[in-house]
Amino acid sequence: MTKSLWITAARDSSGAAIDIEIAGGRIAAILPTGGKIADEKPHLDAAGRLVLPALVEAHCHFDKTLWGQPWRPNSAGPTLRDYIDNERRILRGLDVPIAARAGKLIEHCIARGSLHFRCHVDVDPEFGVSHVEAMLALRETYRDIITMEFVAFPQTGMLIRPGTLAVMEAALKLGVEHVGGLDPCGIDNDPVRHLEAIFDLAGKYGRGIDIHLHDKGELGLWQIERIADFTEARGMAGRVVISHAYCLGEARPARLERIARALADNGIGIMTTAPADGPAPPVADLRAAGVTVCMGSDGIRDAWSPLGTGDMLERALFLCLRFDWARDEDLAAAFDCVSAAGARILGLRNYGLAVGAPANLLVLPAENVGDAIARRPQERTVISHGVVIARDGRFLS
Numbered sequence: 001m002t003k004s005l006w007i008t009a010a011r012d013s014s015g016a017a018i019d020i021e022i023a024g025g026r027i028a029a030i031l032p033t034g035g036k037i038a039d040e041k042p043h044l045d046a047a048g049r050l051v052l053p054a055l056v057e058a059h060c061h062f063d064k065t066l067w068g069q070p071w072r073p074n075s076a077g078p079t080l081r082d083y084i085d086n087e088r089r090i091l092r093g094l095d096v097p098i099a100a101r102a103g104k105l106i107e108h109c110i111a112r113g114s115l116h117f118r119c120h121v122d123v124d125p126e127f128g129v130s131h132v133e134a135m136l137a138l139r140e141t142y143r144d145i146i147t148m149e150f151v152a153f154p155q156t157g158m159l160i161r162p163g164t165l166a167v168m169e170a171a172l173k174l175g176v177e178h179v180g181g182l183d184p185c186g187i188d189n190d191p192v193r194h195l196e197a198i199f200d201l202a203g204k205y206g207r208g209i210d211i212h213l214h215d216k217g218e219l220g221l222w223q224i225e226r227i228a229d230f231t232e233a234r235g236m237a238g239r240v241v242i243s244h245a246y247c248l249g250e251a252r253p254a255r256l257e258r259i260a261r262a263l264a265d266n267g268i269g270i271m272t273t274a275p276a277d278g279p280a281p282p283v284a285d286l287r288a289a290g291v292t293v294c295m296g297s298d299g300i301r302d303a304w305s306p307l308g309t310g311d312m313l314e315r316a317l318f319l320c321l322r323f324d325w326a327r328d329e330d331l332a333a334a335f336d337c338v339s340a341a342g343a344r345i346l347g348l349r350n351y352g353l354a355v356g357a358p359a360n361l362l363v364l365p366a367e368n369v370g371d372a373i374a375r376r377p378q379e380r381t382v383i384s385h386g387v388v389i390a391r392d393g394r395f396l397s
Ligand SMILES: [Zn+2]
Pocket: 059, 060, 061, 120, 212, 243, 298, 299
């Protein structure tokens, strides 16, 4: 497989016409279109299409997906607990392995332009680390073309499910990169013990933390302040993410300013799906305060919802719709959340359309980033380390 390529007559996000030389899987040169091109390498004529860095999916649950399965009407009851129990019932009754479901979805996401993933993987005393083992094997399958890091996620609760912490620790020993958490108050009913447990585990194994926090109002805000306290006290700056954090959308301005400062000072990232209803983290305010905000799909066609496509350009559109963003700078900020900001959260080195960076690129027929988000054309060519791995929106197996 050649990792050398010329991409000619492309357009970068500023509108400049460029040729890109790729050698050994990395971007070797970015030149104005029209210069002399060495003939010995294969050429990809971009014909004026836009070239972007590959997209970053910073929060997904591939192990739980029903992708590729027949349509399943959502049958969950109204509470979070109902959803968790409903999912357990459905996953127990499935005879299609994780590798088949998640593998199809990964290929679909790749074809939509994502090459970097943070995937939360369920751990539970009932099925142990079996989901982790399946996802680790799948990561090996795609190791040459994507990066994928894992979070050990106690979906059914941690302290309220005796044995869960031991399974999370087993997952870390297998190579999972991050310790998960789940509503220290709302699910586990003991926030300080919950935070002590996950920060202890992260400290013991030198791993990061990514906490699902759905708790709203004062309860949620109080927990974010405690997470910041723990992050500072344990020297975990830059290694903690709070996913969802809906309550930030309910904070009064002075409180939000204080919390945003604590998040920025401790390098705590925020992940949002830009939910259509209810409170959501105020992305513009957080970014202005220096907080890194990334985006994820969360569940994609699973027992929680049949919705979701894994298209991170669509996710950026949701962000624009959520906050009524329409100006070019807003659309650029939305794109940043599904690209460079996500890359910072994932700790990707050398990310972007720059000389020396791995040639992980998305080429699509759009005028600029705003147009790409607005129309989300499906005719996408995806290049991983200089190799075309998807064309016209289809994964090349
Ligand atoms: Zn999630």
